[in-house]
Amino acid sequence: MKGPADMCTERVLVIGGGPAGLSAAQAVSDLGVDVTLVERRSFLGGTPIAENYASLTPFCQPAEEVVGSMVERLKSSERVEVVLDSEVSAFEGEPGAFVARVATPSGERELHCGSVILATGFQHFDPGRETQMYGYYEYPDVIALQDLEAMLKAGRVARPSNGEPPKRVCFVQCVGSRDRQIGNEYCSKVCCGVASKEAIEVREHLPDCEVFIFYIDMRMYGYWENQIYWPAQERHHIQYVKGIISEVLQKGDKLLVRGEDTTMGRPMETLMDMVVLSVGMEPSPGTRAMARVLGVAQNKYGFIESAHPPLDTVSTSRPGVFAAGAALGPADLEDCASGGGAAAARAVSAIRALAAAG
Amino acid sequence: MPSTTAPHRKRDDAAGYADVPYAEKQRLFELVKADPRYPDYLYGCYECGICVAVCPSARFYDFSPRRIAQAAAREDAELFYQQFQEDIWECSQCFSCLRCPRGNNPGGIITIMREVAINEGMASAKEALEGYSRIIYKIMSTGTQVSPDMLQPDAFPDWGPEVKDVSVNLDLWRRALPPETHHTTTTGWAVAERTLIELYLIWLETGALSMIKEVDAGLHMILEEVMEERLEEEGIEL
Amino acid sequence: MSADPVNVLLTKKRKFEREPDGRSIDFHERVFELEQAGEWTVHRVPEDHIEVETKYGNVKKIPRGHLWHHKSCGQCGHIPGYSTSIFWIMRKLGYDYEDPRDQTSCTAWNYYASATSNPAAQAAVALRNFAAAYETGFYPLIHCGTSYGHYKEVRSELLRHPDLRDEVRKVLAKLGKAMVMPEEIVHYSEWLHALRDEIAAVQVRDFSQIAVTVHPACHYYKLVEGDAIYDPDIYGGQRTAVVTGIAQALGADVRSYSTWFDCCGFGFRHILVQRDFTRSFATMRKIEVMKEEADPDVVLTHDTGCVTALDKSQFAARAHGHNVGVPVMSEAQFAALAMGAHPFKVCQLHWHSANYRPLLEKMGIDWQQAWAEFQQQLDKLENGGQQFVTWADVDA
Numbered sequence: 001m002k003g004p005a006d007m008c009t010e011r012v013l014v015i016g017g018g019p020a021g022l023s024a025a026q027a028v029s030d031l032g033v034d035v036t037l038v039e040r041r042s043f044l045g046g047t048p049i050a051e052n053y054a055s056l057t058p059f060c061q062p063a064e065e066v067v068g069s070m071v072e073r074l075k076s077s078e079r080v081e082v083v084l085d086s087e088v089s090a091f092e093g094e095p096g097a098f099v100a101r102v103a104t105p106s107g108e109r110e111l112h113c114g115s116v117i118l119a120t121g122f123q124h125f126d127p128g129r130e131t132q133m134y135g136y137y138e139y140p141d142v143i144a145l146q147d148l149e150a151m152l153k154a155g156r157v158a159r160p161s162n163g164e165p166p167k168r169v170c171f172v173q174c175v176g177s178r179d180r181q182i183g184n185e186y187c188s189k190v191c192c193g194v195a196s197k198e199a200i201e202v203r204e205h206l207p208d209c210e211v212f213i214f215y216i217d218m219r220m221y222g223y224w225e226n227q228i229y230w231p232a233q234e235r236h237h238i239q240y241v242k243g244i245i246s247e248v249l250q251k252g253d254k255l256l257v258r259g260e261d262t263t264m265g266r267p268m269e270t271l272m273d274m275v276v277l278s279v280g281m282e283p284s285p286g287t288r289a290m291a292r293v294l295g296v297a298q299n300k301y302g303f304i305e306s307a308h309p310p311l312d313t314v315s316t317s318r319p320g321v322f323a324a325g326a327a328l329g330p331a332d333l334e335d336c337a338s339g340g341g342a343a344a345a346r347a348v349s350a351i352r353a354l355a356a357a358g
Numbered sequence: 359m360p361s362t363t364a365p366h367r368k369r370d371d372a373a374g375y376a377d378v379p380y381a382e383k384q385r386l387f388e389l390v391k392a393d394p395r396y397p398d399y400l401y402g403c404y405e406c407g408i409c410v411a412v413c414p415s416a417r418f419y420d421f422s423p424r425r426i427a428q429a430a431a432r433e434d435a436e437l438f439y440q441q442f443q444e445d446i447w448e449c450s451q452c453f454s455c456l457r458c459p460r461g462n463n464p465g466g467i468i469t470i471m472r473e474v475a476i477n478e479g480m481a482s483a484k485e486a487l488e489g490y491s492r493i494i495y496k497i498m499s500t501g502t503q504v505s506p507d508m509l510q511p512d513a514f515p516d517w518g519p520e521v522k523d524v525s526v527n528l529d530l531w532r533r534a535l536p537p538e539t540h541h542t543t544t545t546g547w548a549v550a551e552r553t554l555i556e557l558y559l560i561w562l563e564t565g566a567l568s569m570i571k572e573v574d575a576g577l578h579m580i581l582e583e584v585m586e587e588r589l590e591e592e593g594i595e596l
Numbered sequence: 597m598s599a600d601p602v603n604v605l606l607t608k609k610r611k612f613e614r615e616p617d618g619r620s621i622d623f624h625e626r627v628f629e630l631e632q633a634g635e636w637t638v639h640r641v642p643e644d645h646i647e648v649e650t651k652y653g654n655v656k657k658i659p660r661g662h663l664w665h666h667k668s669c670g671q672c673g674h675i676p677g678y679s680t681s682i683f684w685i686m687r688k689l690g691y692d693y694e695d696p697r698d699q700t701s702c703t704a705w706n707y708y709a710s711a712t713s714n715p716a717a718q719a720a721v722a723l724r725n726f727a728a729a730y731e732t733g734f735y736p737l738i739h740c741g742t743s744y745g746h747y748k749e750v751r752s753e754l755l756r757h758p759d760l761r762d763e764v765r766k767v768l769a770k771l772g773k774a775m776v777m778p779e780e781i782v783h784y785s786e787w788l789h790a791l792r793d794e795i796a797a798v799q800v801r802d803f804s805q806i807a808v809t810v811h812p813a814c815h816y817y818k819l820v821e822g823d824a825i826y827d828p829d830i831y832g833g834q835r836t837a838v839v840t841g842i843a844q845a846l847g848a849d850v851r852s853y854s855t856w857f858d859c860c861g862f863g864f865r866h867i868l869v870q871r872d873f874t875r876s877f878a879t880m881r882k883i884e885v886m887k888e889e890a891d892p893d894v895v896l897t898h899d900t901g902c903v904t905a906l907d908k909s910q911f912a913a914r915a916h917g918h919n920v921g922v923p924v925m926s927e928a929q930f931a932a933l934a935m936g937a938h939p940f941k942v943c944q945l946h947w948h949s950a951n952y953r954p955l956l957e958k959m960g961i962d963w964q965q966a967w968a969e970f971q972q973q974l975d976k977l978e979n980g981g982q983q984f985v986t987w988a989d990v991d992a
Contacts, residue, residue: 128612132457137832178459180459182617182618182619183617216405243407250852251854259408259411265424266416394715414859419873453745457818473711476712493705494706497703502673503670504670516908517949531946531947533977536683536989536990538695539672546673549699550697553728556700559767559770563767564717565717
């Protein structure tokens, strides 16, 4: 809604209703500014809800509950407008006076705003593009992290091939990440924690099941070391093996995995019932599309380029457009929550500064 | 006396090959590093073990492409020298190690190391190529690497009785081959004279022929004579 | 969201659709750029060609005819039925070709096995052969898997290193040869793959009862791995499609096994001077696993070294009680047999070691009669009736 200084619209547009977008929209509202949140799906919550995540690192709280509570709080906040099943199709203007065209189920609509926060998130890496031969598209019992989350949420972990509970499960880290050949040279940050969390949950669900994690390095930064890694080894007896898997093949009704036994410095192979690929994060189609529509620079991996790192974590190449969460690169939930808040602060102060100047 | 630079070795002569001063080991490493292919073959190594997992030689020998990449990345001239002597000829050059997520090429590093070993006339290189000179002679002088007359039962007793059948019937069986170029016995196929001369020029101009000098001086002399004579006949100056 | 997670994931995994990434950058652009810059002439693929897809979604042109056969030492020398079958198939389908004498070995053995070569020599040998082909107007078709992989490597090095190009240019000038780079480096197994329907259309022997295991050559698909044929309908695009494609087109039962990606153990110098390595590997990692898990009637592969290692390693291994004894041949010989080729006059199976006779019987071939026919042909040669067997004798 335009104020007396009609160079400046006192509204923030948040694109994307996942954890970062929810956090950003909440913070904008709490700061006393109107916010419109545009989400392309028919529900809020983003990837944790869409992909049926069971629980969240590091405390294993149920995803649906945690994210659900953010959604409820936002919906009941003043000054918040949520637009579902919609996408931004065009964008123009200047900081303080942007105009976005939004394609909604009931037709196109023009939306005026003073700042934008991009929170369009990530997609899981498709294991078919992996350099190593993991057989995701060949064997039913090779699955990915999010596939296991959905099984854990449904309360049943079973081999897709025969419906039986597995006796030996392994996780393979860094799938689609840290790979010069694929081009995703970065680390996806959360997969070590998430895989360990899922490993703990599998062990709790199936106490007779042996669980292995094959890794290059274990990324357990900060408190994850003592919150996740040590309990995984000490309490749940998950076996961490240094030496990543190079290929997965069918042998009889089991899966043969190959790697290096780095203790011996020799090739090793062993049989598993199920292999879980710890797939990395890539920019979502929404992130790529919005970068184009909003005219915002992307980095070489396709994520939104952070304009002034390391201390400014939310600015993009376009003044007045900010970004938060996994749209910028691999992010965990704390990153999304913090980034959303920081982006909101910048988005609101930008509007207020312009209003004051005008 | 224990080596201070290589404390893992208890005696200087334990390995069965001569130890050399550290400066020499460094020099050999630098030769490999200076090769134009080296930057394409070695980035960094985070010891993921994929190269070892896929390596056939790692299953059979005490050989590790990961150790090759690590020694190179760390510029560990001691370990590198040991690998020159003990490891590099075990590589089967299959290039399965190209699955390295960092883009390293341990098999490629070994290719460079082997060339350096040859050029430097290392005893281990000469030993590795013992029994191989016939092949080198064949390709360098005839234009094909492998020929039917090499199928002799005393050379390949483990390949089965068919080898004997081939050698006994060689001339006849070769004449029974429909492709016109296959009626040869001393070469894989019939190579034109002019082609051979062009090949000789390549060996001489690129320095490939002189690589053999250090490894097998006798073979080098023969080949040099054969090639230079042939080129002279054609009136070609080098 | 209440859908069964197993059904959801199985549905998701039904078909792989590759999104392009950095590896989809097409090397052809650089090859043509260098032509623009006057550095070399690109030998273009003839207009009559088939388009196939390589690993990262780029298009590769496979010429149909007018081909210059870049022969393989090991094939012509030790497995002549392999190269003979390639020629025979080409003749049968009616495509013209050149079998040159102006061709040297790729000399990869000198480079990989003994390291008695260097990048300049290898590149010069490659380009000399390419120039020789260009002079005839016929397009090079590479017979050996190692030559093919090595030439791809040479191309990468030449694209990357201007100094190398300059050095090779000087050497070639001395030979009076131009700098020529083919638009595509084509392996014969790619040609067979591209023409597999044409080949199946003239199939006369029934292979539906033949169980096959495929051994893909390391140098075909691991060296410059992007330039190899992958097909979304074969192995879901997860493994290279050559050999399997034509075996399936011929109706054979292609079976998988758990050491599919393993090297055969050929090793270059190992097969000559350290044969225990090759034999152990070929037997224990490949043949025994194939027999135990897939029980094939024949092992098919598409490289000289692989045929040699897998075929020749079985004799001694059997003496040590290993579970071996399955014939090994190239898919070219297999396809030729499907098209009615004579097992001895064309496929020259008498040069092979592992027993192929049960396989021939399963294919409905009376090998004893075939051998008698071959002997008759040999008699003619011995009695001076003719000096050489010609294509006219076997083109039937």
